[in-house]
Amino acid sequence: MAVWDKKIIWGFMLLLAGAVGQSVNYPRSVCAMKGSTVTLPCTFEPLESVTENGKEVLIKINRVVWCPNHLVCQGSTPSVYNSESNNNNPRYRYLGDKKGDCTLQITNLQKEDNATFRFRVETNKNKATFTGPPGVKVTVSYSEMRIKSSSTETEMREGESVTLRCTAQCTFHQLEVTWFRDGSALPETGPALKLDPLTAKDSGNYTCCLKNNSVTLSQPYSLNVEAEGTTSAAVDTMLAIHLVLFVLHTVLIIIVASIIIKRTCVCRKAAAEI
Known part of the structure; x- marks a missing residue:
């Protein structure tokens, strides 16, 4: 790899992460249903001060930004939340502050929310301005419940x-x-x-x-x-039916047996007379 390429990569990484000691802690990748609400818990650690010309300069955070699908999220990059804007989409609520909490809530998830969101801190000093990698991937699902x-x-x-x-x-x-x-x-x-x-x-x-x-x-x-008692009532009904069938079957057997016996006696009497 050329020396120039290495310089570009390292410069780009500095833009993303800023100075040593600055970081953004994102949640794992999130999957949620279209139309639902998702909260992205997030914390960040900014620098408290930087040294310039041998003097310590305190850091003041001027702006915090959330943007989708952009590695640096600086300047006029389209954002879903900008602390200095009065035209933020109400679907995106910033629940954090400018001290260390960068939590973002997205309501009524839509197709365009299928993206990687990153958080950026802009301060009064370039050394303390940074965008936190790697961001959080939000996947919007359309499957039925x-x-x-x-x-x-x-x-x-x-x-x-x-x-x-x-x-x-x-x-x-x-x-x-x-x-x-x-x-x-x-x-x-x-x-x-x-x-x-x-x-x-x-x-x-x-x-x-x-x-x-x-x-x-x-x-x-x-x-x-x-319903309570339904099962026992059904059992009682079945027992009654079985009992009736048993009685009818028994009566039928008795009737048939009586007829057979009667006919047998008649036949024997007729044979004896002959």
């Missing part, structure tokens, strides 16, 4: 309990869902729907989707809850 049950049985009895969970390919962040039973919305909004204790009224087809996003509606999950 699925319902998983805490029980392997779909036939339940009154008094038992079951928890239905609304899941998908991605890990959820601050997930709000809408639950439905037979098409009617339920008041619960969390990813887990606990039914305890079960009643016969809980029977039905359950579906879920991200709040205000019907595109993610899950396939129905059928739950059948037997």
Whole structure:
């Protein structure tokens, strides 16, 4: 590799990381459903001071920026958050500060959020201005939701309990869902729907989707809850039926046997007279 190429690379790395001691700590890559909300926890360590001409100069942070798919994120680079702008997209909320917290929240995830986001600190001194590598990769998923049950049985009895969970390919962040039973919305909004204790009224087809996003509606999950005493009543009915059939069968055998015996006696009497 040429010496000039090495200089470019090292210069570029200095632009990214800044001086020694400066860093940004990002979360791991994040996967979330389209339409959901994701929070990117983030911290940074800026320099407190730099030395110029033998004097210590305190560092003042002038601007913090989040931008997608840009290695340096400087100047007029398109950003999703700029602390010095009044036109930030309200879908992107900066939950941090200019001291060490750089947490970013993205609401109503869209296709354009499928990107690598990086954080930049701009100060009163170039030596303390930096963009933190490597950034955090956000993947937006379009797969439909699925319902998983805490029980392997779909036939339940009154008094038992079951928890239905609304899941998908991605890990959820601050997930709000809408639950439905037979098409009617339920008041619960969390990813887990606990039914305890079960009643016969809980029977039905359950579906879920991200709040205000019907595109993610899950396939129905059928739950059948037997009313208390239903099983014993059914058993009693079957016993009664079996008993009636047994009596009828016994009576029929007696009748047939009586006819056979009677005919046998008649035949024997006729033979004796001859």
